[in-house]
Every structure is written in C-alpha cells, then in structure tokens.
Amino acid sequence: MNGCRNSWNLLDKKNVEKERTKGDVHRMNTAFSLTALAREDLQGMVPYDAPYYPDVIKLDANENPYGFPPEVLVQIFREVGSGDLSRYPDAAAVELRKSLSDYISVRPENIMVGNGSDELILNLMLSFGTGAKFAVATPTFSMYGVHGRIASSAMHEVQRLDDFRIDADGLISATSKPDVKIIVITSPNSPTGNASEPGEIEKILKKANAIVVVDEAYNEFGGESCVPLLDSYANLVILRTFSKAFGMAGLRVGYLLANTPVINELLKVKQPYNLNVFSQAAASLVMRNRPHFLERIKKILQEREKLYWELSQIPGVKPYPTQANFIMFRTALPAARIYNGLLERGVLIRNVEGPLLPGCLRVSVGTAEENEIFIEKLKGIILSS
Numbered sequence: 001m002n003g004c005r006n007s008w009n010l011l012d013k014k015n016v017e018k019e020r021t022k023g024d025v026h027r028m029n030t031a032f033s034l035t036a037l038a039r040e041d042l043q044g045m046v047p048y049d050a051p052y053y054p055d056v057i058k059l060d061a062n063e064n065p066y067g068f069p070p071e072v073l074v075q076i077f078r079e080v081g082s083g084d085l086s087r088y089p090d091a092a093a094v095e096l097r098k099s100l101s102d103y104i105s106v107r108p109e110n111i112m113v114g115n116g117s118d119e120l121i122l123n124l125m126l127s128f129g130t131g132a133k134f135a136v137a138t139p140t141f142s143m144y145g146v147h148g149r150i151a152s153s154a155m156h157e158v159q160r161l162d163d164f165r166i167d168a169d170g171l172i173s174a175t176s177k178p179d180v181k182i183i184v185i186t187s188p189n190s191p192t193g194n195a196s197e198p199g200e201i202e203k204i205l206k207k208a209n210a211i212v213v214v215d216e217a218y219n220e221f222g223g224e225s226c227v228p229l230l231d232s233y234a235n236l237v238i239l240r241t242f243s244k245a246f247g248m249a250g251l252r253v254g255y256l257l258a259n260t261p262v263i264n265e266l267l268k269v270k271q272p273y274n275l276n277v278f279s280q281a282a283a284s285l286v287m288r289n290r291p292h293f294l295e296r297i298k299k300i301l302q303e304r305e306k307l308y309w310e311l312s313q314i315p316g317v318k319p320y321p322t323q324a325n326f327i328m329f330r331t332a333l334p335a336a337r338i339y340n341g342l343l344e345r346g347v348l349i350r351n352v353e354g355p356l357l358p359g360c361l362r363v364s365v366g367t368a369e370e371n372e373i374f375i376e377k378l379k380g381i382i383l384s385s
C-alpha cells in the first residue's frame, strides 16, 4: 500500500529552496508584514486537508461504492459535447432546478444549487451568520464549524442527548440570545447515523427566531424528510446533495430548498457561475435516470443490514443504529489503534473519537466484497490484541 499523499506538501528539496528565496525577496520590503495583514480571527486556524490514499479500500467518506453508471456517463458526454464549453454556464441552472423540482415536488424558485452543499453552507453563514452566532446539534458534520469560522460566525454547540437525539429545548433556548441566528440539525446525522423526527424539528421551527437548517445529505438512505414542512415555515432551509446516494461526489453538486425571501438573501452572496456546465448537465441527467440509482441505494441498504449484524457479532464492538449509508461503532480498544491497524491492512475508515464519542469510528457501507474485507481485518486486529 502506498503512503498518504498530503496535497499541499508536494515540495521537493529544490522547490523548498525556491520558496525560501522567495521569502527573502519579500523581506526586501520592510513595510510588508503578513501577520499584520492576515485576519486576526483566523490566525490559529488549521486549513482543512483531506488525506489522499491512492490504493486503499475507501470506506471513509460515505461515497457510493458502485461507481458511476456507464450508460448515464455516455449521455452526459453526449450532452456536454453538443454544447459550447467556451461559454459561461447558466447562472440560474434552470434545467437542473426543473429536474430537481420533478424529483422532490418543490417549485424551481424554491431551489438553489451549489458547488456541493459545502458551498451552500458557506452561503448560509455569509447571509445570516457573519458577526453573529449559529447553534448546532453536536456531534455532527465538521464543515459547519469550518464555514462558520470562515464567515466569522461563532459556533454555539448544543449537545445531543445520550441516544444522540437532538435537544430541541436546548436548541430553542439557544436562540433566546439575539445573536444566535442559525440553528443546524443534520438528519440522518453524521457520524452518529440516527435521524430526527420532523415533529421534533417542527417544535423548533415554531418557536425559534432563527433560520433552521436541516441537512438531509443522507435522506435517500432513511429518515423522514422535512420537505412537507416547507410550505408552513418561512424559517426552514433544507440541504441535500448528489455526493452520497447519487454517486457524484467528484462533480460537487448540492442543493438547498427554502421559501423565496430566504432564497433572495442567499442569492446576494452566491457566486454567479458557481456550478459548471459539466456538473449541471450531469446532475440533470442523473435526475432523469433515477431508477439506476434507486437500485444501487437498495443494494447499499441490504449491505448495511449485513454489515451491522457482522459488527454486532464481534466481541467488544457496539454498532449504533443507523438510517444512513454508514455505521458508527464503538470498540473497547482505543479508536486510533483500530484506525491505524485497518490502514496498515489497506482499509481506510474514519476515526470520529472525541469527548462526545469516546472509542468511536465510522465506516461507510461499501460493496459486499469491501465490507467482508473490512470485517475480516477488524476481527484480526481485535482478536490479536
């Protein structure tokens, strides 16, 4: 197995020397002080860096393990090939929003698309969070913390209850402070896997003077959607993505559902051409070829049940119930030991251990073969220690 490639540390010795000399050139200008110019609130921030391992069984990012259907790929190339790549993309992504409207039965004007839902999270923070705070049900997806920080929105954590259900009263009372303007709930949640009841979320929608973001990135795998609540609540925002169930993580397409006044605020901070021609065409065609993907989703769900059962049979391992395409589990051994042991054996999962999740790891549901290898290697590590 090859080692990890850290994308920003590719400099060889010669380049390091060049970089050093460049530094000398900068020092010729005595008026220039980078420290005095860089944003003070980001001084301690460590840039997000996803490690890249080329030759491993990749069960760390909840991607679709079955690859992209070749027959849909052919359609995408045909469509993109007949267009003109020298022109900017449709800034309003009209075709894609129409296809999405058919899929979820929400009017196109209530749909906004983004370069991954990551971009939409940043847009939400920029529109409503900057200079204020957002409350988030933790433990959860780390990108809320990252984009909050970039947009100068301070994170106020409201811990989930012992069984990882959201603390609805805690979230409501967080917004009694006037500077908390956004509430974030991921459902099904990552990394815990459990979904929230729309009824619980509705309690918050009714009482909180805040934008309530429900991140439904894993909705196609389980949990009840909050989409039916959109007509009743002006403060509801729902996030979805093509990265998980629809196997398009590499093309970066996410979307957001909200009422018009909220969409109008978000359009002010949206990059005009945020979604490129290729990704718009691909996402529209994926919507028109949904049966292909629904079959794959069904297979993932079957494999999830098998994987859950296998995990529960290993002494000292406790898998948590899940409605997503991954399983969080706890082991008696330190999580780092399991993570490193698996990586040495060619299997990459996610170590999610932290004060709220002692001894916990998260594994994506892969193909039957991948899951079998993962279970075999995990057993090897646990039974030999």
Ligand SMILES: *Cc1c(COP(=O)(O)O)cnc(C)c1O
Residues within 6 Å of the ligand: 115, 116, 117, 118, 119, 141, 186, 190, 215, 217, 240, 241, 242, 243, 244, 249, 252, 253, 254
């Ligand atoms: C994977 C994931 C996303 C999707 O991010 P993209 O930028 O659309 O790839 C969003 N929210 C959660 C909770 C996720 O796990």
